[in-house]
Amino acid sequence: MTKHVQDDKPPMTKEARAWMEEEAVAQEARYKDIVEEIDGIEEQRAEWIEEFLSLIQTRGFHVTGDMTRKVAKEEIPEKPNRPDAMRVIW
Secondary structure, eight states: OOOOGGGOOOOOOHHHHHHHHHHHHHHHHHHHHHHHHHHHTHHHHHHHHHHHHHHHHHTOEEEETTEEEOOOGGGSOOOOSSTTTTOOOO
């Protein structure tokens, strides 16, 4: 079997491990803040989505250059009936 460079990991130093743990904690805090902000504007996001769907059905969108295309109502997917249907961040 061939040995590849990526198969050998150098040992992680204590400083590097501590830095990784600090970064993980900081990322979790940022994630929590982002989720709270997104959840706080859920009604506004629903309005934005409805407006967008209306625009692409009436005015259409530019496919390329000056070519526009309207999206038929049948092409618009229905919103799923589940609690996390509007969830952005997983």
